[in-house]
Amino acid sequence: MGISVLIQACLDGQPNMDDNDSLPLPFEDFYLTMGENNLRESFRLLACFKKDMHKVExxxxxxxxRRSLDSNCTL
Structure with missing residues (x-):
């Protein structure tokens, strides 16, 4: 149901989530309750994710x- 509401809202124009109680935001007040130390920890965690994503890529x-037949593949 949630994805169909989003699709319909996008087809009608700009989606407006303010009046839709069926789709609560999971981290609605996340940034309102964060202190300075929590922000540093979050940025540190995001930096780790960035490094990990680089390794995955x-x-x-x-x-x-290795899978391709082209032996001229460079990184």
Whole structure:
């Protein structure tokens, strides 16, 4: 039901989630309750995710190069 509401809202124009109680936002007050230390921890966590995603992208490139018949594949 939620995705159909979003699709219909996008087809009608700009989606408006203010009056829709069926789709509560999971982290609605996340930034309102965060202190300075929590923000630092969040940024540190995001930096770790960024490093991990870079490792995943590199692994996928290497796997794709090994799978392909083109031996001229460079990273």
């Amino acid at each position: 590199t692994y996928l490139r290497v796997a794709n190069c």
